Amino acid sequence: MNHRLLIILLIILQGANLAAQEDAVVYGYVKDSLGHPIDLANVALIEINEGTMTSKTGYFEIRIPSEKKLVLVVSCVGYDQKKEYINLKPGERRELSILLKQDIKIIGEVSISARQERASTFQRIDVQDFEYMPSTTGKIETIIKSQAGVSSNNELSSQYSVRGGNFDENLVYVNDIEIYRPFLVRSGEQEGLSFINSDMVSTIRFSAGGYDARYGDKMSSALDITYKRPTKFGASTEISLLGASVHAEGASKNKRLTFLAGYRYKTTSYLLNTLQTSGDYKPQFSDFQAMISYRFSKKVELSFLGNYSSNKYQFIPETRETEFGTQELPFQLKIYYDGQELDQFDTYLGALSLNIQPNKNLSLKFITTAFQTSEQETFDIQGQYLINELDNTIGSETYGDSTLNIGVGTLLNHARNYLDAYVLSASHIGTLKAEDHLIKWGVKYQYQDFYDRISEWEIIDSSGFSVPYDGREIGMVKFSKAENQINYDQLTSFIQDTWEKNSSSADYFFTVGVRGSLWNFNQTFMFSPRATFSVQPNWERDMMFHLSGGVYYQPPFYKEMRMPNDEINYDIKPQKSIHLLLGGDYIFSMWDRPFKLTTEMYYKWLDDLIPYKIENVRISYAGENIASGYATGIDFKLNGEFVPGAESWFTASILQTRENVQGDSILVYANEEWTYEDAGYYARPTEQLFTASVFFQDYFPNNPDYKVHLSAHYGTGLPMSHPNEDQYYTELRMRPYRRVDIGFSKVIKRDDDALKEKNPFRYFKSIWLSAEIFNLLGINNEASYIWIKTISNQSGTPGQFGVPNYLTGRRFNVKVTARF
Numbered sequence: 001m002n003h004r005l006l007i008i009l010l011i012i013l014q015g016a017n018l019a020a021q022e023d024a025v026v027y028g029y030v031k032d033s034l035g036h037p038i039d040l041a042n043v044a045l046i047e048i049n050e051g052t053m054t055s056k057t058g059y060f061e062i063r064i065p066s067e068k069k070l071v072l073v074v075s076c077v078g079y080d081q082k083k084e085y086i087n088l089k090p091g092e093r094r095e096l097s098i099l100l101k102q103d104i105k106i107i108g109e110v111s112i113s114a115r116q117e118r119a120s121t122f123q124r125i126d127v128q129d130f131e132y133m134p135s136t137t138g139k140i141e142t143i144i145k146s147q148a149g150v151s152s153n154n155e156l157s158s159q160y161s162v163r164g165g166n167f168d169e170n171l172v173y174v175n176d177i178e179i180y181r182p183f184l185v186r187s188g189e190q191e192g193l194s195f196i197n198s199d200m201v202s203t204i205r206f207s208a209g210g211y212d213a214r215y216g217d218k219m220s221s222a223l224d225i226t227y228k229r230p231t232k233f234g235a236s237t238e239i240s241l242l243g244a245s246v247h248a249e250g251a252s253k254n255k256r257l258t259f260l261a262g263y264r265y266k267t268t269s270y271l272l273n274t275l276q277t278s279g280d281y282k283p284q285f286s287d288f289q290a291m292i293s294y295r296f297s298k299k300v301e302l303s304f305l306g307n308y309s310s311n312k313y314q315f316i317p318e319t320r321e322t323e324f325g326t327q328e329l330p331f332q333l334k335i336y337y338d339g340q341e342l343d344q345f346d347t348y349l350g351a352l353s354l355n356i357q358p359n360k361n362l363s364l365k366f367i368t369t370a371f372q373t374s375e376q377e378t379f380d381i382q383g384q385y386l387i388n389e390l391d392n393t394i395g396s397e398t399y400g401d402s403t404l405n406i407g408v409g410t411l412l413n414h415a416r417n418y419l420d421a422y423v424l425s426a427s428h429i430g431t432l433k434a435e436d437h438l439i440k441w442g443v444k445y446q447y448q449d450f451y452d453r454i455s456e457w458e459i460i461d462s463s464g465f466s467v468p469y470d471g472r473e474i475g476m477v478k479f480s481k482a483e484n485q486i487n488y489d490q491l492t493s494f495i496q497d498t499w500e501k502n503s504s505s506a507d508y509f510f511t512v513g514v515r516g517s518l519w520n521f522n523q524t525f526m527f528s529p530r531a532t533f534s535v536q537p538n539w540e541r542d543m544m545f546h547l548s549g550g551v552y553y554q555p556p557f558y559k560e561m562r563m564p565n566d567e568i569n570y571d572i573k574p575q576k577s578i579h580l581l582l583g584g585d586y587i588f589s590m591w592d593r594p595f596k597l598t599t600e601m602y603y604k605w606l607d608d609l610i611p612y613k614i615e616n617v618r619i620s621y622a623g624e625n626i627a628s629g630y631a632t633g634i635d636f637k638l639n640g641e642f643v644p645g646a647e648s649w650f651t652a653s654i655l656q657t658r659e660n661v662q663g664d665s666i667l668v669y670a671n672e673e674w675t676y677e678d679a680g681y682y683a684r685p686t687e688q689l690f691t692a693s694v695f696f697q698d699y700f701p702n703n704p705d706y707k708v709h710l711s712a713h714y715g716t717g718l719p720m721s722h723p724n725e726d727q728y729y730t731e732l733r734m735r736p737y738r739r740v741d742i743g744f745s746k747v748i749k750r751d752d753d754a755l756k757e758k759n760p761f762r763y764f765k766s767i768w769l770s771a772e773i774f775n776l777l778g779i780n781n782e783a784s785y786i787w788i789k790t791i792s793n794q795s796g797t798p799g800q801f802g803v804p805n806y807l808t809g810r811r812f813n814v815k816v817t818a819r820f
Contacts, residue, residue, distance in 0.1 A: 154616070622661075656687065695711050
């Protein structure tokens, strides 16, 4: 028996030895460009879902399957990712020496290190990691919407609000060129392509507040986009049920001439057919964008960025059926339509940039920009409506059917709105690196011209009586008729300094700057000091803290100047905001992979506010500085590789933003009578008390060619705009916004796949197929409300019903992407 046990033990040991010989080992050191070891670097084999972390000496060792093509991915926060392709024999041990380059943003020949960028209020987002993200608008906008402090309740729109601000309070730059959007867009259905073409993007930097003095005159956020600088030929194409895109890039042999161009076409009729209003939707959105650069020498380069965008929207409504109310008192609205809506938004942008780098420490940039938008919004739509009460008796034979008609009438909407606008600018930006200091300065002149023609009215005829009706004359629910033409200019300059101080206990980072603007519309001067202080203690744990503050002005940009009676307020002043932010981040290891936890608290004092109402994505301003307010909250973000080689994140935000509008009152019952009192501070239209977002990526075990991408958003209900034109106070809120999108992708060809000569895929660099499900849970989210009125009752009070306008339902999308 002992001999038999010995033989069995030897067989087991021999089998284990043979099994071990089937594996191989890869080991080595990870260092930076100076030869210093990098600890906590993530070393992952995404094909087999295995990975490890480097030690303090930069050493790693990992056992891998032999005779199998694998991709070893080495990454670390603050460094560029590096890939090694390996295929080892059984029992082989291979040593690798991995060199990671610092993640650096180039400004001419002057660079900003990843440490300095981490010390700022900006976060960098790598768009290449999120190419498969399911989106109905655009990849960049979808990424931004999922960041901490950012909210958006409309999947048809690329617009977003940040920490209680509205859509018009966000700065967007592309290669230091400020980007504008159309002005007359009132709904996500009309909104076409945003300016940013994700195929052309190199880096994304985003700040939710407390940004530097170099960034211009808006109160909420700054998005800084840098386009690619091609070094060789490349191209891509994408086709889906929502449209198509194609892009090409390249460089001459001597690398002096580079080009980057992209064309996009989008149609959302497939999505819009899920709305509760049925009809013929004909949206057609397209744009062409190109950037051409020529380097005359190592010190001089000339670049041109041009864009033409054409957004057409035609809609012929037929019928609408919406159920609303409560379980105890359910209603149904039916509308039968005649007429159509036809909108056109054409925008043009051209920018010429001259870059001069006299030496590696000095960069001088001169930019001239011309922007034009030509917009028209026209519709004549008649709707004959019925409001019915539904049977809510469970078990009744007529359950869910109409039991009583409580309203019938006709509504007629008419508009002939036209807008032509021009924005011309000339600017200079300089950067100087002097020892430990990075100094930036700039000056900009901007001219703006607007010519607006408004003709819009609405009539409601309920049961043969026009509403409103005072017994003597017939009135209109809404009437606007005006023609405005204004022009003005603005001169702006800034200077800021960034430097670093090191000690044995901590590293300190400072950014101090000031911005001055002269707004010639009413000769207003704006002075904006701003500063950021960051410290990174020399603790065992990698943590950094920052304190930021500053003054931010936002001069009115035509829409804010126009009062409800469509006249221009020539005494209007810039809105003002003072930011105070305290935050920090913590980089740590979990599951042998690096993660980053970011937290930021903020308080914003708001003064000289121009109150507004939001209907879908249209913002209607009071046209007067008659409010003050505040915004406060806290944001959290946790991001990292929950699955090796695939970055994901979770965000959560708590917000309170209130305002006090002069003259706004509320009706209260006291001493057995109804009286009006001052409304005081109440929720602003963008107050979303709690929001949370998830973007999660995963892949099938042992087969990373199959990936899953989940995007989920939740936000508490937004305040509803009051139907009375001169009333801003409201206690009503829409229902919470809840949405889940999911995508599945299959890599058909990888970059490193070697194919036979007869294989047609050999001409492609990579190909992947995606299947997406939008609004996976089929939730009816609300975009806005339509207010339906009925004739007065016996007490003389007209009935009024708020009926929700729902967003898109569940839809399936297929997408094919190929790169050359």
